[in-house]
Amino acid sequence: MKAVVFEKHGGPEVLEYEDVPEPNAGPGEVLIQVKATSINHIDIFLRRGMPGIKVPLPKIVGSDAAGIIREIGPDVSGLEVGQRVTINPGISCGRCEFCAAGFGGQCTSYAMVGENRDGAYAELVAVPAHIVLPIPDSVSFEEAAAAPLVFLTAWSMMVTKGNIRPGEDVLILGAGAGVGTAAIQIAKMTGCRVFAAASTDEKLESSPASAASMSSWIISGPIPGSAVCDRRAAAAACSPAAQQRASLRRPICGRFSFVKFR
Numbered sequence: 023m024k025a026v027v028f029e030k031h032g033g034p035e036v037l038e039y040e041d042v043p044e045p046n047a048g049p050g051e052v053l054i055q056v057k058a059t060s061i062n063h064i065d066i067f068l069r070r071g072m073p074g075i076k077v078p079l080p081k082i083v084g085s086d087a088a089g090i091i092r093e094i095g096p097d098v099s100g101l102e103v104g105q106r107v108t109i110n111p112g113i114s115c116g117r118c119e120f121c122a123a124g125f126g127g128q129c130t131s132y133a134m135v136g137e138n139r140d141g142a143y144a145e146l147v148a149v150p151a152h153i154v155l156p157i158p159d160s161v162s163f164e165e166a167a168a169a170p171l172v173f174l175t176a177w178s179m180m181v182t183k184g185n186i187r188p189g190e191d192v193l194i195l196g197a198g199a200g201v202g203t204a205a206i207q208i209a210k211m212t213g214c215r216v217f218a219a220a221s222t223d224e225k226l227e228s229s230p231a232s233a234a235s236m237s238s239w240i241i242s243g244p245i246p247g248s249a250v251c252d253r254r255a256a257a258a259a260c261s262p263a264a265q266q267r268a269s270l271r272r273p274i275c276g277r278f279s280f281v282k283f284r
């Protein structure tokens with residue numbers, strides 16, 4: 023099969039489109055004929071290499087996949103050859119103390135499709151059956167492949183760790199990016215009042231923050247909790263002093279972050 027592979031770390035020039043052996047569906051796995059995948063920053067991090075993290079090479083990255091089940095391995099039930107599916111790229115065991123407590127992202131054997139095993143920049147990808155999700159005919163392969171990793175990340179930050187609640191005010195930074203786009207939709211679904219910030223007007227206008235259904239969004243002006251949301255203050259809102267002033271709950275600061283005011 024054809025796949026995008028890199029055998030050494032570096033820039034985009036290390037990516038090779040070449041023939042590689044086809045994977046098989048092992049016990050508990052299914053083989054998906056990939057119709058669409060997506061591009062995430064983790065692909066770039068892995069290609070460049072990250073300090074302290076050893077990436078087995080050669081590597082096929084790509085954490086999101088949507089396609090058709092081509093083969094079903096032993097000990098798999100509930101799925102059929104020919105079914106349209108996507109995947110949850112985070113693989114947790116479901117049995118350790120963290121999984122039992124609902125924190126699958128902290129699983130002692132946590133792995134990611136496209137990082138700890140080969141990913142979906144390929145015609146075929148083999149994945150554990152328990153991460154496979156059927157998709158309805160009304161959802162295109164492209165739409166199905168665009169959602170998983172960004173929503174997985176945003177859900178972990180906002181719901182699992184941030185514990186957002188209806189009626190709360192949520193400021194989402196990086197609102198034009200994938201994780202920010204997902205975070206806005208999760209916050210709206212939860213019933214939060216959403217404030218969104220992005221580094222440029224163009225990014226903000228392309229995000230769900232600009233949709234008419236948005237309950238509230240601002241680029242500049244006062245925000246409850248004594249912080250101010252403009253392009254400079256949005257970054258400053260992540261400073262320890264600003265967090266303290268705003269009584270932030272479990273703030274997670276960084277490029278793809280959200281902060282919540284109460």
Ligand SMILES: [Zn+2]
Pocket residue numbers: 114115116117118119120121126128129130131
């Ligand atoms: Zn686990």
